[in-house]
Amino acid sequence: MNRKTIFSILMLVLLISTLTACKKKGEDEKYTLRIGTTLAPNHALSQGAEYFAKRMDELTDGKVEVWTFPGASLGGEKQMLESMMAGGLDFAIITQSPLTNWIPEMRLVDLPFLFHTEEEVDYILGGEIGNHLFSYLPDYGLYGYGWAENGFRQITNSKRPVKVPADLDGMLIRTMENPLMMDAVSSWGGSPTPLPTGEIYTALQQGTVDGQENPTNQIISQKYYEAQKYLTYTNHFYSPCIFYGSKARIDKLPEDIQEDIKIAAAEACEFQRELSRKQMREADAEMDQYLECYTPTPEELQLWIDASAPTYENYASDIGKDVIDRTQELLKEFRENGGKQ
Numbered sequence: 001m002n003r004k005t006i007f008s009i010l011m012l013v014l015l016i017s018t019l020t021a022c023k024k025k026g027e028d029e030k031y032t033l034r035i036g037t038t039l040a041p042n043h044a045l046s047q048g049a050e051y052f053a054k055r056m057d058e059l060t061d062g063k064v065e066v067w068t069f070p071g072a073s074l075g076g077e078k079q080m081l082e083s084m085m086a087g088g089l090d091f092a093i094i095t096q097s098p099l100t101n102w103i104p105e106m107r108l109v110d111l112p113f114l115f116h117t118e119e120e121v122d123y124i125l126g127g128e129i130g131n132h133l134f135s136y137l138p139d140y141g142l143y144g145y146g147w148a149e150n151g152f153r154q155i156t157n158s159k160r161p162v163k164v165p166a167d168l169d170g171m172l173i174r175t176m177e178n179p180l181m182m183d184a185v186s187s188w189g190g191s192p193t194p195l196p197t198g199e200i201y202t203a204l205q206q207g208t209v210d211g212q213e214n215p216t217n218q219i220i221s222q223k224y225y226e227a228q229k230y231l232t233y234t235n236h237f238y239s240p241c242i243f244y245g246s247k248a249r250i251d252k253l254p255e256d257i258q259e260d261i262k263i264a265a266a267e268a269c270e271f272q273r274e275l276s277r278k279q280m281r282e283a284d285a286e287m288d289q290y291l292e293c294y295t296p297t298p299e300e301l302q303l304w305i306d307a308s309a310p311t312y313e314n315y316a317s318d319i320g321k322d323v324i325d326r327t328q329e330l331l332k333e334f335r336e337n338g339g340k341q
Contacts, residue, residue: 046070048272087248146269157211
């Protein structure tokens with residue numbers, strides 16, 4: 001065997017060894033990702049994050065480990081959103097509300113009394129309107145993997161029964177840090193006081209605010225009822241959440257893992273919405289054990305709706321009147337069709 005042949009064989013062996021090593025390295029490489037929520041571990045949003053972590057482990061055969069951080073342990077919604085934009089946090093399941101500071105069109109889903117039922121929500125957000133809103137996210141360093149929810153919001157307070165908007169007069173009501181929601185509360189006669197989720201309980205307990213507005217499962221899971229006396233079932237806002245991903249972080253991952261993320265996140269959102277609605281029904285069933293509850297009559301509810309009209313006018317230019325009109329057109333068709341697509 002001459003030297004040229006020996007050299008060729010050695011080079012071939014070296015090449016095969018290198019390729020095998022590279023393949024092994026790729027196969028063995030593991031990834032650790034983080035996902036945050038602002039609510040308690042037993043809340044549906046945090047449970048949705050746990051479900052996502054479990055599915056990612058299954059889909060990637062253990063190659064991806066997702067660490068979950070409930071209870072605002074990574075900061076409030078705005079902090080987590082900014083962290084994802086900057087490439088510091090991988091995922092969060094939080095409301096779209098703080099995103100309206102960058103994307104005012106997202107205020108569409110904050111409009112008071114826009115939705116009447118969960119079926120309407122699923123129809124609108126699962127179709128052209130939801131896709132339209134998600135189309136803005138990549139320009140801000142984000143991906144939207146699906147719609148989760150916190151649900152329809154109700155008003156609680158420690159002062160007196162609230163039946164009509166005038167009953168809110170003079171009350172300090174905690175709101176999200178969202179101008180549209182604050183303006184709506186003002187239109188009803190309340191004094192909006194924006195606070196992060198993590199500060200609500202203490203503010204209620206210390207009397208910094210008189211009341212707050214949130215879905216009933218959150219009122220139970222966060223124990224707001226311990227510092228409140230009255231609840232009014234208004235369903236004034238529907239509170240959607242988005243399963244966000246950091247574009248900067250995710251774009252660095254292998255393509256197969258990016259596809260697994262899409263699958264696991266979509267499944268987690270479906271799981272979360274179902275669990276949220278189950279928790280909501282359970283919370284409604286036990287709420288009168290904790291608070292004096294009131295459901296407005298149709299005539300009383302119309303007073304709330306009428307008082308909300310200026311909010312639509314004031315934010316039409318931000319959201320886009322054409323988008324509001326199209327959404328209301330789709331909702332009208334859906335309702336006329338008996339709530340069927």
